[in-house]
């Protein structure tokens with residue numbers, strides 16, 4: 001693109017004089033301003049002060065909550081016990097299926113264990129396919145993940161933490177593996193595969209027989225070696241010496 005050719009100047013000499021005078025005046029003001037920079041209470045500081053926007057009324061609620069389209073006015077704020085926020089067209093109610101998909105906790109005693117079953121032999125395959133690349137071919141090696149097999153319980157200081165040495169309940173082994181493993185694709189195993197891999201791990205640790213099958217009845221019956229190594233009650237009940 002060619003820059004436009006400047007039009008020939010037609011400035012009258014008198015106009016030029018005023019322009020020069022104006023430039024001088026601006027220069028003089030500039031000098032005064034520079035001088036005031038050293039003075040903390042001077043005009044330069046005062047000018048800076050007025051440059052920042054002064055809050056106008058209506059920008060803030062008395063309690064400091066910003067208002068406006070993206071502020072508190074766009075939503076209703078619930079009173080305690082009133083239920084979730086409404087308005088703003090955000091989200092949707094969770095369906096029973098949504099909740100069921102993540103309501104999968106299994107707790108000591110067996111509550112929450114799903115239907116299905118798995119054997120030690122099936123678990124060997126599940127482990128080799130889904131777990132060995134991180135925990136090692138037999139679980140005793142570790143790698144990206146920790147060693148999880150190969151230490152006898154009960155646990156004591158200096159011993160490696162493995163399923164056999166540390167975990168107090170087979171139910172929480174099941175719960176943890178089902179919700180958290182494989183580390184890079186949690187939730188990808190079927191309930192049967194989780195039963196099977198737990199069976200294989202417990203057999204490797206010598207806790208159940210090689211021909212065992214785990215299901216919602218047999219799994220809670222497993223007695224873990226470190227079962228009694230945790231406090232059976234809160235410190236203020238059973239450890240009065242702990243403040």
Ligand code: HEC
Pocket residue numbers: 126127130131132133134135144145146148161162163176177181182183184189197
């Ligand atoms: C991509 C790697 C990876 C894969 C695959 C994987 N794990 Fe893990 N696993 C990890 C990591 C990393 C941790 C440590 C997580 C932490 O401490 O938060 C872990 C922790 C565990 C633990 C807890 C160890 C402890 O006592 O603290 C168990 C049990 C376990 N994994 C079992 C399995 C089983 C069974 C499988 C196969 C179904 C599996 N993992 C697949 C990486 C993996």
